[in-house]
Amino acid sequence: MLLLLRSAAVAGLALAASASAQLAAFDTALIGTWSTKSNKTITGPGFYDPVNERLIEPSHTGFSYSFTGDGFYEEACYRAIANPITPSCPSGIMQWQHGTYQKFVNGSLLLTPFAVDGRQLLSTSCNYKDSIYTRYNQSELMKSYEVLTDPYHNIPRLNLYQFDGKPLAPMYLVYSPPEMLPTSTLNPTQTAGATATGKPSGKFRRGLGEEIALPLNHKLLSKRKETINADRWWWIGAGMTGLGGVLYFCF
Ligand SMILES: *[C@@H]1O[C@H](CO)[C@@H](O)[C@H](O)[C@H]1NC(C)=O
Ligand SMILES: *[C@@H]1O[C@H](CO)[C@@H](O)[C@H](O)[C@H]1NC(C)=O
Numbered sequence: 001m002l003l004l005l006r007s008a009a010v011a012g013l014a015l016a017a018s019a020s021a022q023l024a025a026f027d028t029a030l031i032g033t034w035s036t037k038s039n040k041t042i043t044g045p046g047f048y049d050p051v052n053e054r055l056i057e058p059s060h061t062g063f064s065y066s067f068t069g070d071g072f073y074e075e076a077c078y079r080a081i082a083n084p085i086t087p088s089c090p091s092g093i094m095q096w097q098h099g100t101y102q103k104f105v106n107g108s109l110l111l112t113p114f115a116v117d118g119r120q121l122l123s124t125s126c127n128y129k130d131s132i133y134t135r136y137n138q139s140e141l142m143k144s145y146e147v148l149t150d151p152y153h154n155i156p157r158l159n160l161y162q163f164d165g166k167p168l169a170p171m172y173l174v175y176s177p178p179e180m181l182p183t184s185t186l187n188p189t190q191t192a193g194a195t196a197t198g199k200p201s202g203k204f205r206r207g208l209g210e211e212i213a214l215p216l217n218h219k220l221l222s223k224r225k226e227t228i229n230a231d232r233w234w235w236i237g238a239g240m241t242g243l244g245g246v247l248y249f250c251f
């Protein structure tokens, strides 16, 4: 029954969208959980615990996407941002989103998050008390993608090309079927008024595939101990991004 309802919702969504753009059938080759080389940042309950409202810091930077065969996706990202003033003290950023995706006949993918569910955790200095926990809502257009067998590792590999054609670091298949949190809105009762959103700005989108080498066991974010509430903390984040005039992107 639930499954039926879900696919009906997806069909409705696809129908509504096909009025404006040509949609293609979902590609079974995309199905699964994909992760960058370090294979430590992986979508699912190991990255985000929605019940306790907690992002769980992986042991290595990287990012991960999961796709289902019926139009749902999830993404997880953890990266370091170099600190030119204090190089020994990089900032860390974690982002998590999930939602629906569409494939167009021209090969592009449009990823549309459930706006109230996305989360971002940003540490701006070595003072972990300064970590900023906010909602995150960023739709993404992947201009194209390709799934191939990696010639070195002999496992399926996914290359995603961003809206501007620039490639993301390659990802390798970790799980199929994918490992994901429930593909429904996790926070349906919360008002969706306040979210960090924005257009790709160029700033902070640098360094594709560039990963800052972190010392072993280095933790950028998780020294933060207090429990956090996205609704409460959003306002601080809104002020920060407003002041800086930029949003932080993982990619
Ligand atoms: C493919 O079509 C979508 C929807 O019309 C559009 O947003 C996207 O830019 C197109 N991609 C390319 C590579 O032209
Ligand atoms: C990645 O990690 C997962 C679980 O930690 C493991 O099952 C999988 O085999 C790993 N994949 C690769 C390509 O190392």
Ligand SMILES: *[C@@H]1O[C@H](CO)[C@@H](O)[C@H](O)[C@H]1NC(C)=O
Pocket (backbone or CB within 6 Å): 115, 116, 137, 138, 139, 192, 193, 194, 195, 197, 198
């Ligand atoms: C989420 O972002 C989209 C555009 O990327 C925007 O249209 C929508 O209003 C945003 N939702 C919320 C709740 O901020």
